Amino acid sequence: xxxxxxxxxxxxxxxxxxxxxxxxxxxxxxxxxxxxxxxxxxxxxxxxxxxxxxxxxxxxxxxxxxxxxxxxxxxxxxxxxxxxxxxxxxxxxxxxxxxxxxxxxxxxxxxxxxxxxxxxxxxxxxxxxx
Amino acid sequence: xxxxxxxxxxxxxxxxxxxxxxxxxxxxxxxxxxxxxxxxxxxxxxxxxxxxxxxxxxxxxxxxxxxxxxxxxxxxxxxxxxxxxxxxxxxxxxxxxxxxxxxxxxxxxxxxxxxxxxxxxxxxxxxxxxxxxx
Numbered sequence: 001x002x003x004x005x006x007x008x009x010x011x012x013x014x015x016x017x018x019x020x021x022x023x024x025x026x027x028x029x030x031x032x033x034x035x036x037x038x039x040x041x042x043x044x045x046x047x048x049x050x051x052x053x054x055x056x057x058x059x060x061x062x063x064x065x066x067x068x069x070x071x072x073x074x075x076x077x078x079x080x081x082x083x084x085x086x087x088x089x090x091x092x093x094x095x096x097x098x099x100x101x102x103x104x105x106x107x108x109x110x111x112x113x114x115x116x117x118x119x120x121x122x123x124x125x126x127x128x129x130x
Numbered sequence: 131x132x133x134x135x136x137x138x139x140x141x142x143x144x145x146x147x148x149x150x151x152x153x154x155x156x157x158x159x160x161x162x163x164x165x166x167x168x169x170x171x172x173x174x175x176x177x178x179x180x181x182x183x184x185x186x187x188x189x190x191x192x193x194x195x196x197x198x199x200x201x202x203x204x205x206x207x208x209x210x211x212x213x214x215x216x217x218x219x220x221x222x223x224x225x226x227x228x229x230x231x232x233x234x235x236x237x238x239x240x241x242x243x244x245x246x247x248x249x250x251x252x253x254x255x256x257x258x259x260x261x262x263x264x
Contacts, residue, residue, distance in 0.1 A: 005264075010165065027219075027223060029222065030216070030219045030220075030223075031219075032224060034219075034220060036247065037146045037209065037212050037213055037248060038215055040209060040212075040252065041139040041209070041248050041251050041252050042254070044196075044205070044251075044255035044256055044259070045251060045252075047189075047192060047193055047196060047255065047259050048254075048255040048256075048258035048259050048262065051189040051190075054189045054192065054193075055189065058189075058234050061185070074178075077174060077178070078178075081170075081171065081174050081175075084167050084170075084171070085171065086168060087167070088168065090162065091164060094144075117254075119178060120184055123180055123182050123185055126182075126183075126186060127185075127186040
């Protein structure tokens with residue numbers, strides 16, 4: 001069987017639009033957040049197991065790689081949350097006018113960036129990352 | 131008298147579309163995804179509120195923070211709903227992009243097993259932190 005014809009997703013034929021960027025980001029952040037859940041499971045199991053297990057977990061979270069992941073997970077969670085609320089409005093039949101979904105796109109982007117900054121400012125100001 | 135040949139299947143097309151529809155599963159997946167999404171809005175906000183305090187805590191303080199009835203209950207709800215919602219979402223991604231049938235099937239089964247195991251592990255760990263003696 002020939003695979004010369006493009007299979008979905010064939011993104012290269014479209015110009016980039018904020019709506020499609022958010023649609024893709026919703027999926028990407030959703031997949032990424034599943035990894036975040038596994039980290040949370042690790043943390044809870046470590047907390048239940050022993051202090052030394054928790055120290056290993058906290059050490060990972062405090063490393064530069066861990067911090068980078070946590071920052072990415074914070075942004076992913078907040079973007080998926082904001083955009084998810086947008087999806088729920090669509091499910092209720094609201095916000096389908098072109099001006100509305102363009103505005104809501106940018107509201108989601110600005111809100112999730114602002115909330116991520118707020119969360120990390122709060123973490124820094126209350127004692128610095130682990 | 132009906133001159134036409136006897137139909138092989140006496141069920142009307144309505145039988146085939148009712149309940150399950152052409153997708154064979156009806157709106158069940160869609161609806162569960164929305165229900166878990168609605169539940170996760172307050173749960174995720176609560177989790178952020180809890181999680182921002184954790185980086186500053188040593189083992190004993192982190193343990194004490196999680197080990198309250200309210201936080202244990204909310205953690206179990208958040209992780210169980212989260213794993214469920216994650217499984218539903220990953221299922222759609224796999225169904226959309228994995229075009230080799232057996233790989234698709236293996237992945238679909240694997241994420242279900244992982245989601246159940248993950249949710250159970252989180253629930254047991256949270257209960258242990260709450261009820262365990264340290």
